[in-house]
Amino acid sequence: MTKWRQIADALREKIEAGEYRPGQRLPTEPELQxxxxxxxxxxxxxxxxxxxxxxxxxxxxxxxRVRPRSEVRRLARSRLSREERKQGRGAFLSDATQAGFTPSVQVRVSVGQADTRTAELLQIAEGDSVLRRERIMSADGRPMQLATSQLPRSITHGMQIEEEESGPGGTYARLEEAGHHLSHFVEEVAVRMPSAAEVETLQLLPGTPVFAITRIAYAGSPAKPVELNDIVLAGDQVRLVYEIPAE
Amino acid sequence: MTKWRQIADALREKIEAGEYRPGQRLPTEPELQxxxxxxxxxxxxxxxxxxxxxxxxxxxxxxxRVRPRSEVRRLARSRLSREERKQGRGAFLSDATQAGFTPSVQVRVSVGQADTRTAELLQIAEGDSVLRRERIMSADGRPMQLATSQLPRSITHGMQIEEEESGPGGTYARLEEAGHHLSHFVEEVAVRMPSAAEVETLQLLPGTPVFAITRIAYAGSPAKPVELNDIVLAGDQVRLVYEIPAE
DNA sequence: AAGTGGTCTAGACCACTAC
DNA sequence: TAGTGGTCTAGACCACTTT
Incomplete structure (x- = not known):
C-alpha cells in the first residue's frame, strides 16, 4: 500500500465516520504533511x-472542505403526460412543481440542416431543414439541464414553436394542437464525464458525471418521430424516476 | 494557461483529430518531456x-494508449413484461437476447434484517426478516452489473426464490405464480463515481462513472412493494432505454 | 502581510513488462 | 537488461483569499 493511498483512506474513513463533517475544513497541507x-x-x-x-x-x-451533499431533485420522466400539458405545463415546469423548485429557462431558436445522426433518428434526409431549440434550464437560478431539441421544419413551419416563446404546455402542446397526436417517447440514458464546456455552463464540480439523454417523441399512427431532444443533466443534482407498467 | 493544461489540450486535439487513434501508443514520458x-x-x-x-x-x-471506445449495450428497461417472463426469461436474460451478448450470473442468497432504508421502501418494520439475493451479472464474461435484491421474508417463505436457482423467468415469475400479481415497477436512476470496491468487481477503468438504480416492484391492488433491487451498472458499457407512453 | 492551495523543477528509487 | 510508468522528496515561485 502506497503512502498516498493510506492517507486518502484515512481521510475517507474520517469523513465517513463523521469526524470531518460536510462543509467542514480539513487540516491544511502543511498540517497533513x-x-x-x-x-x-x-x-x-x-x-x-x-x-x-x-x-x-x-x-x-x-x-x-468536505464536499456538502448537494440537493437532489427527483425528475419524474413518466410525467410527459397529456394531462399536464392541458394544464399548460411543459415537462420541465411539471418537474419543478413536483420537486418544488423555481424554474427558469433561456432559449435560443435557430434553423439548420440535419446531420447524419439527426436525419437517421428523425427519419428524414440528411441536410433537410430542421428547427433547433437550445435551452438552458435552471433550478432556483442554478443551471441544471442543457437541452437541444430538433424538429423537422416540414412539421413546424409557421407554428409558434418557431418563436422563442413556445407558449403554455411547450413544444408538445403545440404539436398536438397542430394535429400531431403524440403516441410515445423513447429515452436512451447514458452517463459520462462532462466536457470542459459542460463543466462551465452547468457549473459542475470536479468528479461530477453527467446524464446524457436522447429523447425521441413519436406521433400519429403508424408512429413517426417528430422531435429529437438531446439532454445533458448535472449528475449530482438529479435522479431520474421512471415508472414501468408490468403490462 | 498553465503548461500542463496546454499539453493536455494539445494531446486531446490530436486524439480528436485522429492523429492518435484508439488503442494506439502515445509518446513516452521522456519523449513528451x-x-x-x-x-x-x-x-x-x-x-x-x-x-x-x-x-x-x-x-x-x-x-x-488512447482508450478504445468500449462496446455499449442497450438495456431495454421497459421489457420487464409478463410476456417475457412467460417465455422463461428474467429481465437480464431478456436484455441479453435483445442486445446479443452471452449472459452469466453469480448468485449469493442470504437472510438478514431490514435496515432503516429497506424497511421504509418495502413498507415493513425495521428489523423484519428479509431475503437477500446478491448477483453479479456478466456479459460475455465481463462483469457489467451488480444487483442486490431484497424481499420481505413473509412473502418468500418456502418459495424457490430462497434457493440460488430461482428457476425460469426469475424472481418475478415465481412471485406471480405465488399469486403476487405484479402491477408496476419504479426505477430511480442516479449517477455517481464508483467506490474502490466497485471499481474492482466491475473491473472499471479510471474516469468511469456508474449508474446506481433503485428499483421497487409493486404487486396486488392496492399495489404494495414486494421487492427492492439495488443495481449498479458500469457506465461505459450500457445505455438504459425507457419507453414512455404519451397516455 | 500571512496563509492557503497551484504549478513546476530536478532527481531518486521502485515495480512491472518486454526482450 | 532496458524501458515503461508509479511513488516520493525538497524546494522554489505564483495566485488568490483573508486579516
Missing part, C-alpha cells in the same frame, strides 16, 4: 484523489 | 488529467 510525515506532493496526491471521487472540495486561498 | 520542454511531473499531470476524463489508458511497464 506533519501528521503523516510525508512530503507536500504526497499529501496533495492523496487529496486530489478524493477530489476526483467527489468527496472533497478545494478552494484556492481558502483551504480544503 | 522533450517535445514540450517541461519536467516529467508536468507531463504526468497533463496525462493523468486525460486519464480522469476517460480519454487515455496507462498500463505500467507498457506505456500510454
Amino acid at each position: 506533519e501528521q503523516y510525515d510525508v512530503s507536500r506532493n504526497t499529501v496533495r496526491q492523496a487529496v486530489s484523489s478524493l477530489v476526483a471521487e467527489g468527496l472533497l472540495l478545494v478552494e484556492r486561498g481558502q483551504g480544503t | 522533450e517535445q514540450y520542454d517541461v519536467s516529467r511531473n508536468t507531463v504526468r499531470q497533463a496525462v493523468s488529467s486525460l486519464v480522469a476524463e476517460g480519454l487515455l489508458l496507462v498500463e505500467r511497464g507498457q506505456g500510454t
Whole structure:
C-alpha cells in the first residue's frame, strides 16, 4: 500500500465516520504533511484523489472542505403526460412543481440542416431543414439541464414553436394542437464525464458525471418521430424516476 | 494557461483529430518531456488529467494508449413484461437476447434484517426478516452489473426464490405464480463515481462513472412493494432505454 | 502581510513488462 | 537488461483569499 493511498483512506474513513463533517475544513497541507510525515506532493496526491471521487472540495486561498451533499431533485420522466400539458405545463415546469423548485429557462431558436445522426433518428434526409431549440434550464437560478431539441421544419413551419416563446404546455402542446397526436417517447440514458464546456455552463464540480439523454417523441399512427431532444443533466443534482407498467 | 493544461489540450486535439487513434501508443514520458520542454511531473499531470476524463489508458511497464471506445449495450428497461417472463426469461436474460451478448450470473442468497432504508421502501418494520439475493451479472464474461435484491421474508417463505436457482423467468415469475400479481415497477436512476470496491468487481477503468438504480416492484391492488433491487451498472458499457407512453 | 492551495523543477528509487 | 510508468522528496515561485 502506497503512502498516498493510506492517507486518502484515512481521510475517507474520517469523513465517513463523521469526524470531518460536510462543509467542514480539513487540516491544511502543511498540517497533513506533519501528521503523516510525508512530503507536500504526497499529501496533495492523496487529496486530489478524493477530489476526483467527489468527496472533497478545494478552494484556492481558502483551504480544503468536505464536499456538502448537494440537493437532489427527483425528475419524474413518466410525467410527459397529456394531462399536464392541458394544464399548460411543459415537462420541465411539471418537474419543478413536483420537486418544488423555481424554474427558469433561456432559449435560443435557430434553423439548420440535419446531420447524419439527426436525419437517421428523425427519419428524414440528411441536410433537410430542421428547427433547433437550445435551452438552458435552471433550478432556483442554478443551471441544471442543457437541452437541444430538433424538429423537422416540414412539421413546424409557421407554428409558434418557431418563436422563442413556445407558449403554455411547450413544444408538445403545440404539436398536438397542430394535429400531431403524440403516441410515445423513447429515452436512451447514458452517463459520462462532462466536457470542459459542460463543466462551465452547468457549473459542475470536479468528479461530477453527467446524464446524457436522447429523447425521441413519436406521433400519429403508424408512429413517426417528430422531435429529437438531446439532454445533458448535472449528475449530482438529479435522479431520474421512471415508472414501468408490468403490462 | 498553465503548461500542463496546454499539453493536455494539445494531446486531446490530436486524439480528436485522429492523429492518435484508439488503442494506439502515445509518446513516452521522456519523449513528451522533450517535445514540450517541461519536467516529467508536468507531463504526468497533463496525462493523468486525460486519464480522469476517460480519454487515455496507462498500463505500467507498457506505456500510454488512447482508450478504445468500449462496446455499449442497450438495456431495454421497459421489457420487464409478463410476456417475457412467460417465455422463461428474467429481465437480464431478456436484455441479453435483445442486445446479443452471452449472459452469466453469480448468485449469493442470504437472510438478514431490514435496515432503516429497506424497511421504509418495502413498507415493513425495521428489523423484519428479509431475503437477500446478491448477483453479479456478466456479459460475455465481463462483469457489467451488480444487483442486490431484497424481499420481505413473509412473502418468500418456502418459495424457490430462497434457493440460488430461482428457476425460469426469475424472481418475478415465481412471485406471480405465488399469486403476487405484479402491477408496476419504479426505477430511480442516479449517477455517481464508483467506490474502490466497485471499481474492482466491475473491473472499471479510471474516469468511469456508474449508474446506481433503485428499483421497487409493486404487486396486488392496492399495489404494495414486494421487492427492492439495488443495481449498479458500469457506465461505459450500457445505455438504459425507457419507453414512455404519451397516455 | 500571512496563509492557503497551484504549478513546476530536478532527481531518486521502485515495480512491472518486454526482450 | 532496458524501458515503461508509479511513488516520493525538497524546494522554489505564483495566485488568490483573508486579516
